[in-house]
Amino acid sequence: MALLETVLGAHLSPREKLYALSLLSVAVIVATLLLAFAATFFAKAEPIFRKEGLGVYTWSVWLPSEDNPEAERYGLAAAIWGTVYVAIIAVAVSLPLSTALALLVTEYIPSSKLREVVSALSDAMAALPTIVYGLWGVTVLAPLLRDYVMEPLYECCRFIPLFSYEPTTGQSILTAGILMGIMSVPYVASMIREAYLLIPRSLREAIYSLGATRAEATRLLLGYIKPVVIAAALLGFGRAAGETVAVSLVVGNTFTISISPFAPGYTIAALIANQYGNAYLYTYMESALFAGGLVLLLLGVVVNVIGITMMQRWLRNIHGK
The missing domain is CATH 1.10.3720.10 (MetI-like)
Incomplete structure (x- = not known):
């Protein structure tokens, strides 16, 4: 409660605190969504990081292969x-x-x-x-x-x-x-x-x-x-x-x-x-x-x-x- 008063302000009335808390909740949701985006992207990108390392950002190549996954080479330079x-x-x-x-x-x-x-x-x-x-x-x-x-x-x-x-x-x-x-x-x-x-x-x-x-x-x-x-x-x-x-x-x-x-x-x-x-x-x-x-x-x-x-x-x- 003390932390909420520090963030929202102790001088606010109960109704104002409720309104400010609702706005703060929206901000937390937006920040959480951004972190979720980053976590999802990183999790999805992990296989290529394990295979290519940082080479995926320094190489300029795009060689897909349906038959042999190890022959695939991807670089985003x-x-x-x-x-x-x-x-x-x-x-x-x-x-x-x-x-x-x-x-x-x-x-x-x-x-x-x-x-x-x-x-x-x-x-x-x-x-x-x-x-x-x-x-x-x-x-x-x-x-x-x-x-x-x-x-x-x-x-x-x-x-x-x-x-x-x-x-x-x-x-x-x-x-x-x-x-x-x-x-x-x-x-x-x-x-x-x-x-x-x-x-x-x-x-x-x-x-x-x-x-x-x-x-x-x-x-x-x-x-x-x-x-x-x-x-x-x-x-x-x-x-x-x-x-x-x-x-x-x-x-x-x-x-x-x-x-x-x-x-x-x-x-x-x-x-x-x-x-x-x-x-x-x-x-x-x-x-x-x-x-x-x-x-x-x-x-x-x-x-x-x-x-x-x-x-x-x-x-x-x-x-x-």
Whole structure:
């Protein structure tokens, strides 16, 4: 009882304590579910850990065998590489676009009705099914990037390692990263927009009173919300790393580790989606896929905890707590 009073606060009334206890119970359930996820994934991945050790994360190989389980070899290095590469490109694309969209809505559109329309369209983009983005990416974006970006750069700059892979279909790490960047724009922009609107009015007035232009004021105010911008980028990174359907349609789905973003690749999420349906045919494939899921789980938890912590600290600072 004393521990509950310490957590919930002794000053609360019995009804308030009951309400707080119910909320605490929900938090405990959520934390327990997360631990259960991690335990399940680890238990499912244990066979491949016993067989391959940490090699499952350092090798780039995918050799299933129905007849001889000992001949099976699984390594997730290419999928891990592709996951990180796609997410980095997605952040590089989405962060400037999201910042521009947030500033446009909050600072530069004079009409309140027009601001509402743009915000509604942005929210509608966030609500679209990912398969819609994937189909658009494979039919429009991939050929467009191949014909007007990849092939010209390959023809003129193939001696540079970054452009050294000859594009064929357009399905590549670059296409997947740009598509995920576009998909992340509404998500990241909404966080930056909300933070920008929370900037104290007194700070805005102080900046303009010093004779700053709108562009100068915008630059200073963006600096003020820099922790939120970084946090939004981290959360966007986590979202891009975990995307499945859209990425699997445009990434190429091949076990390739290349510095060139023009090369096709694989992500962990796409690998799980593509291979899990027939994993039951093999002794160790399902276990290898759960080992990949562990990486996504760890990456998602770490990135989201860091991002949310940064946002909470910024909110406490602006509210003086």
